[in-house]
Amino acid sequence: MASSGLLAQLPTELLYLWHTYRVPILLTAVSVFAVVRLALHQRRKRERISTSPLPSSPIEKKAVQLRPEWLPENTTLNHSVLSLDNHAEEPTTVAVPLEKARKGPKTVKGNKMRSKVAKIAPTFDHTVDQIQPIIFFQSLSGTTERYATEFAKAFTTWNSEASSSLLEPQILDISYIEFDDYFISPPKSESNIKHFYIILIPTYNIDTVLSIFLESLQETHNDFRIDTAPLNALLGYSVFGFGDKQDWPTEEEGFCSQAREVDKWMARLTGRKRAYPLGMGDVKGGASLRLDEWREGVQEALVEIKEGHGLGEGVPGSGDAAESDEEDISDAENMDSEVTSRKPVRTRKTARVDDVEDLGSMVDSSNPNSLIPIDFTTYKSQAKPASRQAPKEMVPVTSPTHASLTKQGYSIIGSHSGVKICRWTKSALRGRGSCYKYSFYGIASHLCMEATPSLSCSNKCVFCWRHGTNPVGTTWRWITDAPDLIFDGITAAHYKKIKMLKGVPGVKAERFAEAMRIRHCALSLVGEPIFYPHINELVEIMHKNRISTFLVCNAQHPAQLASLVPVTQLYVSIDASNKDSLRKIDRPLHRDFWERFCACLDIIKNRRFEQRTVFRLTLVKGFNMAEEVKGYADLVERALPGFVEVKGVTFCGTSAAGTAGLTMQNVPFYEEVAEFVTELEKELSTRGLTYGIGAEHAHSCCILLADSTRFQRNGKWATRIDFERFFDLYEGKVEGTRVEKGEDGMEKVIGWRPEDYVGGETPEWALWGNGGFDPRDARVYRKGKGPGGQAEAYAKSEAAKLVEI
Ligand SMILES: Cc1cc2nc3c(=O)[nH]c(=O)nc-3n(C[C@H](O)[C@H](O)[C@H](O)COP(=O)(O)O)c2cc1C
Numbered sequence: 001m002a003s004s005g006l007l008a009q010l011p012t013e014l015l016y017l018w019h020t021y022r023v024p025i026l027l028t029a030v031s032v033f034a035v036v037r038l039a040l041h042q043r044r045k046r047e048r049i050s051t052s053p054l055p056s057s058p059i060e061k062k063a064v065q066l067r068p069e070w071l072p073e074n075t076t077l078n079h080s081v082l083s084l085d086n087h088a089e090e091p092t093t094v095a096v097p098l099e100k101a102r103k104g105p106k107t108v109k110g111n112k113m114r115s116k117v118a119k120i121a122p123t124f125d126h127t128v129d130q131i132q133p134i135i136f137f138q139s140l141s142g143t144t145e146r147y148a149t150e151f152a153k154a155f156t157t158w159n160s161e162a163s164s165s166l167l168e169p170q171i172l173d174i175s176y177i178e179f180d181d182y183f184i185s186p187p188k189s190e191s192n193i194k195h196f197y198i199i200l201i202p203t204y205n206i207d208t209v210l211s212i213f214l215e216s217l218q219e220t221h222n223d224f225r226i227d228t229a230p231l232n233a234l235l236g237y238s239v240f241g242f243g244d245k246q247d248w249p250t251e252e253e254g255f256c257s258q259a260r261e262v263d264k265w266m267a268r269l270t271g272r273k274r275a276y277p278l279g280m281g282d283v284k285g286g287a288s289l290r291l292d293e294w295r296e297g298v299q300e301a302l303v304e305i306k307e308g309h310g311l312g313e314g315v316p317g318s319g320d321a322a323e324s325d326e327e328d329i330s331d332a333e334n335m336d337s338e339v340t341s342r343k344p345v346r347t348r349k350t351a352r353v354d355d356v357e358d359l360g361s362m363v364d365s366s367n368p369n370s371l372i373p374i375d376f377t378t379y380k381s382q383a384k385p386a387s388r389q390a391p392k393e394m395v396p397v398t399s400p401t402h403a404s405l406t407k408q409g410y411s412i413i414g415s416h417s418g419v420k421i422c423r424w425t426k427s428a429l430r431g432r433g434s435c436y437k438y439s440f441y442g443i444a445s446h447l448c449m450e451a452t453p454s455l456s457c458s459n460k461c462v463f464c465w466r467h468g469t470n471p472v473g474t475t476w477r478w479i480t481d482a483p484d485l486i487f488d489g490i491t492a493a494h495y496k497k498i499k500m501l502k503g504v505p506g507v508k509a510e511r512f513a514e515a516m517r518i519r520h521c522a523l524s525l526v527g528e529p530i531f532y533p534h535i536n537e538l539v540e541i542m543h544k545n546r547i548s549t550f551l552v553c554n555a556q557h558p559a560q561l562a563s564l565v566p567v568t569q570l571y572v573s574i575d576a577s578n579k580d581s582l583r584k585i586d587r588p589l590h591r592d593f594w595e596r597f598c599a600c601l602d603i604i605k606n607r608r609f610e611q612r613t614v615f616r617l618t619l620v621k622g623f624n625m626a627e628e629v630k631g632y633a634d635l636v637e638r639a640l641p642g643f644v645e646v647k648g649v650t651f652c653g654t655s656a657a658g659t660a661g662l663t664m665q666n667v668p669f670y671e672e673v674a675e676f677v678t679e680l681e682k683e684l685s686t687r688g689l690t691y692g693i694g695a696e697h698a699h700s701c702c703i704l705l706a707d708s709t710r711f712q713r714n715g716k717w718a719t720r721i722d723f724e725r726f727f728d729l730y731e732g733k734v735e736g737t738r739v740e741k742g743e744d745g746m747e748k749v750i751g752w753r754p755e756d757y758v759g760g761e762t763p764e765w766a767l768w769g770n771g772g773f774d775p776r777d778a779r780v781y782r783k784g785k786g787p788g789g790q791a792e793a794y795a796k797s798e799a800a801k802l803v804e805i
Pocket residue numbers: 138139140141142143144145202203204205206242243244245248254255256257283398399400
């Protein structure tokens with residue numbers, strides 16, 4: 001009873017208490033609430049290590065138009081499809097779909113009327129004009145180069161006895177010229193100098209520079225914006241091919257097939273100015289003799305021209321275009337199309353005639369007005385696309401490229417991937433220092449693997465050390481190895497090479513043990529990694545194995561760049577600040593290289609909050625340094641990369657580099673690089689951009705600019721990477737801070753930002769002005785080098801030897 005009375009009194013008591021103490025109760029509740037909120041907030045903040053402000057959400061992105069011709073060919077970006085790997089020992093899975101996965105603007109097809117009248121070639125006035133012969137050659141294993149040199153010598157000796165209207169020949173390697181400078185129109189020169197082309201080439205049934213050369217001739221021919229016979233102003237041309245009759249006994253089986261192709265395209269581009277028939281020599285017997293005979297024939301033809309007789313008389317289709325049947329010339333354009341009926345071929349009068357097959361196919365009298373289909377949105381020939389051919393191996397074991405790369409220390413994996421131990425990996429194993437990637441980002445060189453899934457690329461940069469033998473291509477058209485096999489292959493080859501260093505004096509046991517677990521992969525080396533159609537799968541495999549990825553691309557493949565999965569650090573090579581300079585230094589194969597380059601910059605800008613983005617500038621004195629600071633600043637302003645790495649060129653010291661016009665004089669001194677970077681920093685700052693010099697590695701002539709609003713903590717540089725954090729973000733163990741507004745207007749996390757895996761502060765010794773060499777490592781100087789006023793010369797000579805990307 002007593003207890004029920006108490007209960008009845010309780011509401012009155014509570015009401016009394018509430019009235020008496022409500023102010024302190026309310027204050028306590030608010031305080032507790034505030035403390036709990038604050039604690040929760042602090043916890044979340046700890047999870048988000050980033051200190052920089054969150055990007056406005058969603059980040060405004062510039063629309064980048066991907067042209068249809070930029071989309072990959074022969075392959076698909078579909079992740080679920082793996083390629084057939086013909087190197088695999090165990091049976092592999094799915095075959096490469098040969099059809100293009102083309103998206104983008106609709107292709108507009110039209111028709112071009114064939115031109116009825118060939119241009120009249122300028123005549124040679126033997127009283128005032130001079131002939132400039134140009135000897136073009138291409139050589140992978142040196143044979144053709146040797147013959148071309150001998151040819152030039154014999155030709156010059158003969159010419160010294162002849163007259164002055166025939167100039168000394170120029171000799172040019174097809175690997176190093178700008179095709180457009182010679183094969184869209186004759187080179188620019190004084191008006192009384194007329195050119196004559198002598199072309200000496202081998203044949204390779206694999207992809208080499210020659211395949212690209214042939215494609216370029218074909219493209220020029222099919223380009224509706226270019227004249228029917230753009231090389232008509234040449235006085236004439238003649239081609240000599242080298243082949244191997246032992247393995248390719250007949251023409252049907254491929255003997256000198258590429259020389260025959262070049263001869264055919266030159267006939268079309270010149271308006272049939274074949275001055276002397278195609279010569280062919282078997283390198284296994286009689287090539288020298290054949291070449292001498294052919295040289296005499298070419299010389300005779302030149303004498304005729306010199307004396308004002310032009311190319312002499314021949315059957316229609318040979319000799320001067322003006323003398324030829326006009327219809328034959330325009331029909332010759334259509335050699336690829338089906339021939340319905342053929343004019344009877346007249347008998348040859350002289351040695352200077354076309355091949356019977358050529359004559360036959362160029363005549364299509366029954367259908368003089370037939371139309372050639374033209375694709376107005378692309379340069380590419382629609383008539384006979386290369387992609388219809390069965391894919392080949394990029395670097396077959398039998399190729400000189402394979403031999404050359406293996407000799408240089410590369411392990412070739414499958415037929416298009418490579419891996420090589422970097423000099424710095426050896427150095428780090430011996431406790432003698434790591435490369436600049438350690439100073440800037442914290443990558444110890446002995447934990448790093450350098451590899452590429454594509455030894456081929458679409459540039460022929462003057463400073464590339466794979467000159468001459470490098471596979472090149474504008475589209476991926478090779479047999480494609482599966483990404484897991486590439487991963488297994490490159491890692492196995494890397495470990496094998498590390499093991500081989502076991503006995504090298506000075507290798508530290510502790511570092512050797514550490515090196516047996518790859519932590520980082522620089523996807524660069526040579527070639528273009530994003531050219532490989534399954535690069536995304538390969539990157540994913542790396543990340544799953546907790547291997548970080550530094551990927552360097554050459555800004556020529558916007559479609560692949562746009563669809564690349566986020567990597568740990570994404571580089572784009574910026575080899576020049578303007579179109580002209582880029583053309584000279586990178587010698588890109590794509591005619592729209594500048595548009596591609598600019599599109600890549602816009603993509604880099606759009607993706608700057610998804611991953612760390614870096615501009616890699618390679619300074620080559622005399623090519624891309626002087627007067628270009630403002631231009632580089634324009635590019636930085638356009639793409640806003642997180643970092644700008646500026647590096648003096650590495651001179652590979654090969655004779656091929658010399659052919660490309662590069663010598664030690666082009667390697668800048670460290671102080672010159674430093675001066676350049678200081679100017680660039682100043683220029684960026686006048687534009688209100690917040691870049692500062694973050695770190696340096698004088699040893700490899702490399703300096704780092706970084707965005708101070710993103711990669712500084714408490715006013716101190718934080719350029720290093722927290723790799724464990726990166727993998728935790730990748731695996732979803734921690735949440736990133738990249739947010740986007742959903743359809744409901746609410747912000748939600750959609751990934752991570754570079755700021756989420758910023759590592760510790762940049763060490764004192766790596767900061768600008770301190771040199772960048774870890775004092776815990778032993779610095780070893782070569783004889784006669786080292787401190788004492790020679791540091792810069794040392795850096796320069798070392799830079800010449802290092803192959804470090
Ligand atoms: C991988 C490979 C493929 C070749 N393909 C052909 C061919 O299809 N037809 C041919 O006549 N010769 C072919 N050859 C022979 C080369 O044309 C010949 O060896 C030539 O001398 C090489 O010239 P270079 O040393 O200047 O590169 C091939 C040689 C190699 C190594």
